[in-house]
Amino acid sequence: MQQHLQQFQKSILQTDPLHWHKSQMTTEPNHQERFFDLSLELLCLIDFQGNLQKINPTWERILGYSPEELSQQNFLQFIHPDDKKLTRLALERLISGQPRLDLENRYCCQDGSYRWIAWTAVPDPDEELIYMVGRDMTDHKQVEIELHSRLQQQAAVSELSQKALEDRDLDAVMQTAVELVSETLSVDYSAILELLPNYQTLLLRSGVGWQAELVGQAMLSARPNCHAGYTLSQGKSIIVEDLPVETRFSGSPLLHNHRVVSGMSTIISGIPGSEGPFGVLSVYAREYHPFTQEDVSFLQTIANVLTNVMTRLQAQDQLNLMERAIASSNNGIIITDSTQPDNPIVYVNPAFEEITGYKREDVLGRNCRFLQGIYRDQNALDEIRQAIEQGTECHAIVQNVRKDGQLFWNELRISPVFNTQGHLTHFIGIQTDISDRKQAEEQLEHHAFYDHLTNLPNRALFAEYLQQAIEKTQRDSNYQFAVLFLDLDGFKKVNDSLGHLIGDLLLMAIARRLENCLRPSDLLARLGGDEFTIFLDKIHTLQDATKVAQRILSKLSNPFHLNGHEVFANSSIGITLSTIRYDQADDILRDADLAMYQAKTAGKGRYAVYNTLLHTQAVNRLKLETDLRGAIDRQQLQVYYQPIVELKTGQLTGFESLLRWYHPEWGFVSPAEFVPVAEETGLILPIGTWVLEQACQQLHLWNIQFPDRSPLTMNVNLSVKQFAQPDLIEQIDLILEATQIEGKFLKLEITESAIIDNSKVANLIFQQLKARQIRLCIDDFGTGYSSLSYLYRFPVHTLKIDRSFLNNLDSKASSHYREIIKAVIDLGHNLGMDIVAEGIEKIEQHKLLQQFGCEYGQGYFYSKPMPAQAIANLLAQPLAHGLV
16 A cells, blocks of 8 residues: 555656645655645545545545545446546546546535536556546536526527517517526526406416417416416515425416426516506426526516517607617617707606606606706716716716615716707717616625625724724824624534524624614624624723623623524623724734633633733743643653542442643643643644553553452543544554453543534444443533433443532532432433442542442542552552542
8 A cells, every 4th residue: 555655646746746846755654644644635546447445534524435435435436427427438548548637527425415526547557546636626616607607697688689689579589588598597497478458367478398289378367376476466576496385375277287396487567658567477497496696687687678678669669760779778868958948858768767767757858967866066967067068978977866766876978969050959868777886896895894794894894993093092192992802602502503594693683782782983893703893982991891891791691582592692702902002903903802712711701801911821821732732742741540439338440540741840730721722722632542542551550460459440531522533433442452451441431512512423433332342421410511312312331420519518509419419320320320429528428429329439538639650559458448
């Protein structure tokens, strides 16, 4: 295999020059394995029969397959059926002597979905192997598909518009429309349903996919109980995702007879002067077909084109000259009479009516200035007035007002018309509604500075605003402000348990509550994820900022009601003041962030004010993390062992391994300080493996040294991250084999949260542990999620009662804690589990637990955690000397 990896490395470096610059590496096998494992691309070896011989971990990250799942599986069996033949032929060419192959195909993921992969393959005829490098091109392909769809739709609109210009036959234009719609949207049926004069019936005027005798003959009800009728009643486009379960309407027999599942319809407006719409343009599919907003816009555009065609044909019948002027334009056209006082309007086209909302009869005889509304101070208006006075052409962009009061952007071109004597007689104005273009420009700017979910300012805008405030403090020594940094507590649990939709709704609801806590002069922003920042303007004292923080915590303490769920959320808040005299916005955000973490560390749901001590603590934490990284190599980590005692006999039965760190400068560092850092940085993984190995080695040694004490058991704690490792069982097997320990003497302690956080894979892991006779202990039972269902689902052997329950036996509520302890013991016994009580420090606790039937205990009453040598001295004592 090492030879294969060498060849694989060589093939990749020849294939991708970028890897050559990144990989001036040795040919030692371990470096080749590291190169193979750390590559961000999909790497694999397949034989000439297509069987997968080796894959790298990137397959699991991108496609979801572990190496075990694909071992000896055929590469081609995961290819999309439409791509399989082409891929097979390509590989055959490679086997036949082609030196290199580049191809793209869709590869099946573990969850059943497909991703586009661009492969580069190089053969090794001697070994009959093919070395392949794959890059995930799914996002790029999706962009191509979306772009292709838009181009198809634009081409269809263009083709229909051209057809409408060339052909005066309305039925032919309609047939072209339904054919283009069917082809562009990839649907089974399309239809133009004309609303007949009685307004109760729709005629299938044109269509694609229907039985031939139905087109031009079939009648449908225009009542709201069918799709088309419902569209007319609502006055807007309507999408049907699944007709058989649709509740808004039942659907017409025509649709049910053709087994329609999904559909979309939009209204075809009537020609000017008509009393209602012309009808409905609809598309349908026999299988589930998700329609997008772009599809709706496309269908409406086609409908608009049809309306324009009918309008134009009518206008051509009435006035041929006017038809020539407006035949090819969707823009608004105005003609004014410059020979009359005040340049009155003498003609407007339908597009003008559509753009402005004014009917022809509303505007004839009026000057165009009514479109300006109250917005008469625009600079472009001076250019227009000057052009009218001088009789010249003008191009201007102005804001006009529709009849309903809505503003729109109007790109206006004005041209003078002279008669044969050269006298000015008319002005022609051509309107183009560029509101969408302007909106797109504004949206681009908005997206650059605003969060798309909450519509709050984003980090970039907040930092810019903050920098301006800093500069203001430098000019005005009396000006002060504060920054609040908020991080939601427990937001990940909401996302994991209720889904991202509820998580998004929660973020939006929190944004609105936060806004209600602030003044108009303050600024709220979302930095990303579940982090918010607040700029408090013109504060006078620290209390001004803390009052706002208190108000926020109070408001957030009330539950949120989201889609039928009652959700609780709170926040940790960090506060920093401008009195520290910052120069950069990033420095303020850094310090506010530090204060926020201080609040979260102190217990969440509270605020903390930044001081220089926090910066010192942050530096110390960084040093702690740095030193912890080298603690194993420097032999600073030690494993201590605390005896576990059988309460009935007082005899020692096993130990719990506990990690200790002796720092050369600080002495013993509390696990409460360094274990969270190890968890956060991922160092817990190598440290946890080391502890498991040390504990098993020590147990094996004691079993040899003290055979009369055998068999002893060893409890080892597993962190959440360790439990989530895909190769956890493999690591345990290697350690048990190396230390010659049987699985039945090893007990793994995990918390309730580790099970809940990894519920999808927990059962498989537990079954594998059970097969190895490794026992499973639930540590700190009752202090986590307190969900009992997993006790029935998983093979748990032992429950460990947390020391907090024993500590409260001396409190006023001791009777309640007695009942809790007894209930946990009874629960465990009823489920066939044994019980271990932690933190026993008094003889009274020992007797009470024994009275309740608790089998085992540990704590300072018996022995504190001790290094291995001290435990050996303890084991050397006669068996008759129990620990009680």
